[in-house]
Amino acid sequence: MKRIIHIIPFCFALLALASCEKEITVDLPPAKQSLVVEASINQLFPNLNYVFISRTIDYFNPDLSLNGVRNAEVYITPGIINGTDTTWDAANRIQLFDINNVPLVDTFLQGFSGIYFNPLLVPQVGVPYKLDIDAEGQHITGVTTIPRVTEIDTVFWKQEIERNDTDMYVTFEFIDGPEQNNYRLAIHNDPNAILIGWGAAQSYRTFDDAFVNNGKRPYTFFRPFEYGDTLNLYLSSIGRKEYLFWESFTQAANNGGPFSTPINVKSNITGAIGSFTGYAVSFRRQVLR
């Protein structure tokens, strides 16, 4: 009996220390390869008007590089609205070129493949734009409009000086119009205000005015910044389809863990996965002192 009493704790220790995890082989058919397009235009920053074309890659054997598609023909055409109809102004169609072949462009995403750009593209607010891409035998098309700009009204912050605390709690306000609006906010905490691609920002929010509409709207960051930080806020109004894409993108990007639900992004282009987004950008730079 004494021997059993000694063996029992040993068995429990063995069970507690035993690994309950092992590597397995997942035998799935290879995914059908699709083209992926990230197309962005805005009225304020010419360096954020670009089209990035890539491909999906096999999940279990991925080359984790950019995988850009070269030799594509990329055009953006402005539209003319006549009542409920839109005609495309072919005379003002602009071709975007591989970033590595565009002269006078130095640091902007140089070295990346699959990025198309033209510094002569100057999109206007309220104008619809059509995207046409011919790549690898496929035609991709999409339409977007840069909505009315919603300006950042005020930025203010709170610091608990008496506690000698360097946490800066920031709120900014903007005036939301009576129409249905959709927003995408990029936050770039860096003395260098220039975003080299929308992906350079540190964090993003996508939201709409479903619950609070038509009026001054405060937006508070619950996580504090530090005293002396340089906060660059890019508040963009975007269209509804673009909003649905970026909302699904946010869900897909944060979709981790073993109990996650599979999410596919809601593309607003045809012929590929991805989006063509017109950003009506309001920019504010604030040093938090």
Add this chain to the structure above:
Amino acid sequence: MIFGQGEAYGVELFIKKKAGRLTGWVGYTWSRALRQFDQLNNGKTFFFRYDRTHDMSLVASYQFNKKWSGTLVFVYGTGNAATLPTGRFPYRVGYDLTRNQPRLTFIDVYDKINDFRLPAYHRMDISFTYINKQTEKFESSWNFSIYNVYSRANPYFIYFVPDLDAQKVRAYMVYLFPILPSVAWNFKF
């Protein structure tokens, strides 16, 4: 909110032996649980997550003598259906000037819903019971059992980890309850 249709059907077989030293039963079920939504899976019918095509249970008890008896249990079930990513793509491209490196986000792509089956669930348990001396006021027994005799690693969930050095994504399965011996003393008064 989206609406769709669900369908479930199957057959069950059950055999039981009640007399003699050896008693027990065997049950087997073949079933299908399907779902169809116009907006999902390109409108095609797919397996419900908890579809269990084959399900079998076997229970056998043997009375060795008045004091000792033994029981053997075996269960088997088809693994759960799961949706796994089939691809991924880089998106939200940018360049981090501070760190001097590209910044982008990889997004997973899912193809068919519940197209992958986790490994089947099966295990065997055995137990032996020894009945102590019984009186009118008190009776007790000892039970010695082993859960999951052959320590089958039955899947609880699987997850993926990118291995940047090997340029591949590794899949890991987490399982619960390997072989579990136990001793119990039961009493009634």
